[in-house]
Every structure is written in C-alpha cells, then in structure tokens.
Amino acid sequence: xxxxxxxxxxxxxxxxxxxxxxxxxxxxxxxxxxxxxxxxxxxxxxxxxxxxxxxxxxxxxxxxxxxxxxxxxxxxxxxxxxxxxxxxxxxxxxxxxxxxxxxxxxxxxxxxxxxxxxxxxxxxxxxxxxxxxxxxxxxxxxxxxxxxxxxxxxxxxxxxxxxxxxxxxxxxxxxxxxxxxxxxxxxxxxxxxxxxxxxxxxxxxxxxxxxxxxxxxxxxxxxxxxxxxxxxxxxxxxxxxxxxxxxxxxxxxxxxxxxxxxxxxxxxxxxxxxxxxxxxxxxxxxxxxxxxxxxxxxxxxxxxxxxxxxxxxxxx
Ligand SMILES: [Zn+2]
Numbered sequence: 355x356x357x358x359x360x361x362x363x364x365x366x367x368x369x370x371x372x373x374x375x376x377x378x379x380x381x382x383x384x385x386x387x388x389x390x391x392x393x394x395x396x397x398x399x400x401x402x403x404x405x406x407x408x409x410x411x412x413x414x415x416x417x418x419x420x421x422x423x424x425x426x427x428x429x430x431x432x433x434x435x436x437x438x439x440x441x442x443x444x445x446x447x448x449x450x451x452x453x454x455x456x457x458x459x460x461x462x463x464x465x466x467x468x469x470x471x472x473x474x475x476x477x478x479x480x481x482x483x484x485x486x487x488x489x490x491x492x493x494x495x496x497x498x499x500x501x502x503x504x505x506x507x508x509x510x511x512x513x514x515x516x517x518x519x520x521x522x523x524x525x526x527x528x529x530x531x532x533x534x535x536x537x538x539x540x541x542x543x544x545x546x547x548x549x550x551x552x553x554x555x556x557x558x559x560x561x562x563x564x565x566x567x568x569x570x571x572x573x574x575x576x577x578x579x580x581x582x583x584x585x586x587x588x589x590x591x592x593x594x595x596x597x598x599x600x601x602x603x604x605x606x607x608x609x610x611x612x613x614x615x616x617x618x619x620x621x622x623x624x625x626x627x628x629x630x631x632x633x634x635x636x637x638x639x640x641x642x643x644x645x646x647x648x649x650x651x652x653x654x655x656x657x658x659x660x661x662x663x664x665x666x667x668x669x670x
Contacts, residue, residue, distance in 0.1 A: 355405040355406075355410050356405075357375060357380070357405070359405075360373070360380045360403060360405045361373070363423070364382075367426075367427065367430040367434065367436045368430070368434055368436045369385045369430060369434070369436075370385070371383075371385075372399075374399070377406060378404055378405075378406045378407075379402045379403065379404055379405070380402065380403045380405050381399050381401065381402045382399050382401055382402075383395075383396040383397075383399045383400075383401060384396040384399070384400055384401035384414045384416060384417060384419075385401065385430065385433070385434065386414070386417060386419060386429060386433050387416070387417070388433075389433050390414075390416075390417035390419060391416055391417055396414075396416060400414050400415040400416040401413075401414045401415075401416075402414075403423075403426075404468075404470075407468075409422060409468075410422070410423050411423070411467075411468060412425075412426050413471070413541075415474075415508070418540060418541055418542070419541075419542060420465075420467065420471070420541040420542065421465050421541075421542065422465070425465065465524070465541070465542070466518070466522045466523065466524065467523045467524065467525065467541055468523070469523060471523060471526075471540075471541065472502070472504065472515060472523070472526075474506070475504035475505060475506050475513050475526075476504060476505045476506075476507060477504060477505070478498060478503045478504055478505045478512060478513075479498070480505065481505040481507065481531075483531055484505040484512050484531040486531075487512060487531035487532070488503060488512060488531070491569060491572065491573065492573065493572050493573075494576070497572055497575060497576070500554065501514055501515075501551075501554075501568075501572060502514070502515050504526075505531075506528055509528060509538060510530065510531070511528030511529060511530055511531070511536070511538055512528065512529050512530075512531050513526050513527070513528045513540070514526060514527050514528075514550070514568045516543060516545075516548050516550055517552070517553040518548065518552070518553065519552055519553060519601065519604065520553070521553045524543060524547075524548050525539060525540050525541050525542075525543020525544075525545075525548065526539075526540040526541070526543065527539055527540070527543070527545070527550070527568055527590065528540065529568075529569065545589075545590035545591065546590075546595035546597055546598060547595070547597045547598070548590075548597075548598070548601075549587045549588070549589065549598050549601045549602065550567075550568045550571055550587055550588040550589070550590060551568070551571045551575075551585075551586065551587040551588060552587050552601060554585075555585040555587065555605065556583075556585060557605075558583070559583055559584060559585040559605055559607045560583035560584075560606075560607050560608065561581065561583055561584040561585070561607055561608055561610065561664070562584070562585050562586075562587065562602065562605055562607040562608070562609050562610065563578060563584065563585070563586040563587075563609075563610045563612050563641070563660070564586075564587055564588070564589060564594070564602070564609055564610065564611055564612060564613075564626070565586060565587075565588045565589075565612040565613070565648060565649065566588060566589065566590070566591060566592050566612075566613055566614060566619070566622075566648070566649070567588050567590060567591075567649070568588055568590070569649060570588060570612065570648060570649035571586050571587065571588045573649050574586055574612075574649075574651075574656055577653050577656055577657065581660070583607075585605075585607075586612075587602075589622075591618075591622075592613045592614060592616075592618040592619045592621070592622035593618070593621070593622045593625055594622065594625045594626050594629060596629070599626075599629035599630070602629075602630075603629075603630075608637055608638075608639065608664075609626065609630055609637060609638045609639070610638075610639050610640075610641050610660065610663050610664075611623045611626050611638065611639065611640045611641065611642075612641045612642075612648045612659075613642070613648065614642075614647045614648050614649075615642045615643055615644060615645075615646075615647075615648075619642070619648075623640055626638055639663040639664070639666060640663065641659040641660060641662075641663045642659070643655060643659060
C-alpha cells in the first residue's frame, strides 16, 4: 500500500487519524481505545499500520490488538459500526476479497503473524532478573535458544513464541519473572487453537507427553529428549480443545497426559479421553504425581511416572 491508500482506507472506515509517517509505518492513536484501553484513550499514539509490505498489518502497543487489514476492517465494523464496504484510492470494493485477496478467512483459523512481531521483545539474556528467573527454573541456554525465549520490558514478562506445525508464528505467551502468577497471551493469540512446542516435535514420534504449560515443557524437555521416540508439548491449560486434538492427531503416538493432580487436571484428562480414549482405548495414558504439580517432579520422579504409565499401556 502507499500512503494515499492508507489515508483513503482510514477515511472510508471513519477512523479519525493524525498520522505520523515513517517509510514503513503509519502511526496514530488507537481507534479502538474507547473499548480496549484501560483509560479509554490513547494519548501517546500506540497504533501502527505497517503499510510498506505486500501484506500490510497493524498492531497496537497498548491493547495488543493486531492482525492483517481484513482484521482491521472487521474490528472497525465491530467497534465503530463501519460498513465493511470500504473505499481505497478511488476503488469501491463491495467485497473485502477484492481488496485484500491474500489471506484465507476462517474465524476458526488463527492469524499467522509476521516474524517482525518478535522484534518487540528483547533477548531474555538482556534482562538480568528475567534471565535469573529462567535459570532458577533450570532452563538452560540451549533451551533459551531452542524455544526463542524473550523478555518484554513494557509488561515485564518472560515471553515464549508460539508456533504452528509448520513453524509459523501464532502468538506468544508471557509470564511474570517473579512469584506473582501473572500471564499474558499476545496478539489475540487463541491458546485453544495451538499447541505449545509442536513445531519442535519429530514427525515420527511414538510417545507424546502432553502437559499444561510451556514452563512444564521446558522443565522436562531435556529428560524427554533422552527417551527414544518421545516428545513433549503443552495445551496452555489443563484442558484440550477440539482444535488442539486435531493437531495432536497428526502424530501416531501413544499420548501421556501430564496434567496436575487436581480437579482441573482430572477434568482436562477426561477431555482428552473424549478425543483419544474412545477411539483407541490404548492410545492415552495418565501420568500423575500424587503429591505435586507435574512440573515440580524431579527427573527421577518423572521417569518413574513415565515408566509406570508406559508399562500399564504395555500390559493392556
Ligand atoms: Zn489499542
């Protein structure tokens, strides 16, 4: 898009703007601030459209809304009540497909985000307290590199990118580098449509361990790597969605549920049974530490749980 087209798009959507331009970005106040910002305004413009690329996208640093232009038009329709019939540079488009033919549209399918989104974060090695926290969780430098662990200075969060099967960026999860249990999902990231760590799985795994959170994945990753044919992923909470089950079903592997030994973990395990257990009574096993959260197990405890679950399977 050129600058005239950006202005034309905003005008036709009824978005008031006071754009400051760079060769890449058009920046202005977030049009969704009255609905999405804590103080209902955006005094220091935090909204930008990256217009100079083949598939322009937008991002707001304050409310984290982001996406392609279709998403932008949809949000304008939702919040500003603008008709999704927009006019750009003299062209009246009755269908959005005519304007932005690049993205396949499906409400169920999550956005793929440009790699540049990760530039908003620092390498975690640049933030001393965040790095200290990561190391206190016994996460090694190899794992920091492998999982691309970052730091968000604005929100003070340790950030882990979430990628799809093909490696495309689907979002990111953040966690406070302190005892405080503060989390954030970035860019309208829908955790139920993704599986954490799935892009790192070998295609021919035979044993797949499914845990609740990314930090549980990181915790046991080195131990799982020592088990031939095994891999570990997370569902971001103790519940598996149908979309996540569909992703998992790409793997012809025995599944091991490593959810915590609490009510949520048990309900989550039941949700897994509804996807896998009834199809094949042998394909799903529960690994559950009786006294601890799964992610707090020692290596020895983990290996014992895994072995017990695997042998139970072998005996059926
Ligand atoms: Zn905003």
